[in-house]
Amino acid sequence: MNEIAERHCELCRYFVAVDALNGTCHRFPPVFAGDSSPRENHHWRFPQVSIHAWCGEFQRPVQISSSGTTI
Numbered sequence: 001m002n003e004i005a006e007r008h009c010e011l012c013r014y015f016v017a018v019d020a021l022n023g024t025c026h027r028f029p030p031v032f033a034g035d036s037s038p039r040e041n042h043h044w045r046f047p048q049v050s051i052h053a054w055c056g057e058f059q060r061p062v063q064i065s066s067s068g069t070t071i
């Protein structure tokens with residue numbers, strides 16, 4: 001499998017799962033998501049992404065060895 005094919009949000013260190021197919025990206029701070037809902041206290045959200053998406057900021061999760069060093 002080539003390197004591009006192995007890039008999915010689901011495999012990225014910045015991905016946080018919401019359900020089986022979707023999650024949020026935490027690479028950057030939340031972005032303004034509009035002010036159309038007056039019931040909400042704030043209108044900032046982390047971007048929602050599919051587990052199959054990816055972007056140029058993709059990074060593999062940090063792996064810690066048994067000795068505590070980063071692999």
Ligand code: SF4
Pocket residue numbers: 008009010012013014015024025026027049053054055056057058059
């Ligand atoms: S959008 Fe990019 S940085 Fe965010 S989880 Fe997906 S691959 Fe990672």
